[in-house]
Amino acid sequence: MSGKSGLATMDYSKEFGKWSMWYIPIFALVYIILNVFIRESELNDMSFFAMALSANRVYMLVLGILAVYTFLEWSLSLGLTRKDFFRAMVSAGVIVTLLVTAATAAISFVFGLMPWFGTGIPEVSGGMETIVHVGGYMLSTLLYFLGGFLISVGFYRGFVPGMGTVVLNIILFMATDVMWSREGAAGIPAIDSLDLMSGMNMGAAAVMTLAVLAIVCAVLYYTIRDIPLKIK
């Protein structure tokens, strides 16, 4: 990574970090309010981290969608190439995914010390399974960020490419959800009934998710490398 890419990675990460300083406390507040006012064992047993794993994906999707509109013009004006922009944004996505996951885990640990909040992750028995479950979620969180980034690039290029990237993302998100879900999170009985996960070990799911991430990165680079910057 060139010096400029490194600088940009730092700047994008800092900016995303600032936004996360709003997101995480607000989400923590929502978690507290839900636990105070709603008495349902499933919800009350759930840790902040377990709830945040899903919410983080949506948050990262939003960050990805904002990527091009917030940073492309700024970056090119400072003399960065589109390649620098792409590399720095993907790197920032990885960093912010790790930071947000770590921050939510730390807050969850603190909440867990209090008697009013749950500590568990539903459907996960603990130990190695927890690590794999969290790892899978982190990979899909990164995929959501890259998906959002792709949507951003698509709509920046025009309405039709934008809608194309939305459809592509729906397929990719659904595919990875199915891969990482025991009972099928696709919500579509025909897909859920395939029970893909039972015939696949966690390692294979991780490899496939990494392959999907690589494909999304390749598509992203292909669409960014000649993207015209629109001014005025």
Added chain:
Amino acid sequence: MNSVLKLENVSLDIKKDGILENISVEMEAGKVYGLIGRNGAGKTSILSLVASFRKPTKGALTIDGVDPYENEKLMPKVDFLYEVDYSDEYDTAGKMLQTAKRYKEGFDMEYALEVMEGFGAPVDKALHKMSKGQQAAVNAAIGLASNSPVTIFDEVTNGMDAPSREYFYKQVLAAKEKSQRIFILSTHIVSEMDYLFDEVIIVHHGRVKLQEPLDVLLERGFRVSGPEEKVAQFTTGKELLSTERLGPIRSDMVLGRLSEAELQEIDRLYLDISTVKLQDLFIRLTEDKEGVE
């Protein structure tokens, strides 16, 4: 770095629209170029190509023989400053200057702060709270202090008051003396900035109508004034750009260079002769009527 910026037969299409057609210009370091044209003529599109914001559909754009598009060594050497909407920008001007310093090797922070002071613009105020003129001053300061070999100012004085504009013009001249850079100034305020230009490029309907040194361009026409009948007698058969009358006095702007014989005739008829202003020439040369070329 003695940069030479060349656009050779460059065209730009956006979707199905032809925006620029067959543009060929050459610029060299140490000169200020005035890029002028009417609204929608294609000025900003040309500048977007130079700044690698867009890629030409056809033709070649080079800096010292190398295509700057996606070239990580050349892209930072081009600085493109234009009017930006800072209504959502919460960073201060000082932070903006620091960011420019981090990304641009040649950025002179001390000079940038001096320029900001000269404009009377605060560095500790958030950009969204600044007036249009102060925001424009930040852009101008970044461009001037960047020391980029190719520095482009596109309507950068929009929103500035007259003293600020005057200060900016002085700084452009000072920066030109200080280092060998290509300055491209794109503007509508031709009458104020013409003295800055070493060369003028007039763009009209997506084509370069002309690129000439300012003094040569101004010799393309002349203004002749005097009694109505004598002026009419002299300008009959010549390409008239405009005619103005004040009482018995008539003043004709004529396109063309004066020959020795014509100068003698002007003497004989006791007519006054003067040079045309760039703005007048620009207006006439870009009028969409037949016969004006």
